[in-house]
Amino acid sequence: MLVILMEDQLLQPQQVCQSCLMADRSGQPRWQQGRLRCGRALEKPSENLPEQYECQMGFRIANIEPA
Structure with missing residues (x-):
C-alpha cells in the first residue's frame, strides 16, 4: 500500500495525486x-x-506492506 509521508502524518495518495499531472488516469x-x-x-x-x-x-x- 502506498502512502504519502508528511512531517507528522500519513496521507493516502488520492488526497495528493488527484491534482498531479504525473498521476495516472484515475489520479x-x-x-x-x-x-x-x-x-x-x-x-x-x-x-x-x-x-x-x-x-x-x-x-x-x-510502500508499506500489510502484515
Whole structure:
C-alpha cells in the first residue's frame, strides 16, 4: 500500500495525486511492477524501514506492506 509521508502524518495518495499531472488516469501514482514510475527510489536508511520514493512533485512516498 502506498502512502504519502508528511512531517507528522500519513496521507493516502488520492488526497495528493488527484491534482498531479504525473498521476495516472484515475489520479493514482504511476506504480508498476513494484516501482514508482513518476518518481525515483531513495536510498533505504534502514533495513527495518519500508521502501521510499520521491515523486516528481517532491513528496515522499513509502510502500508499506500489510502484515
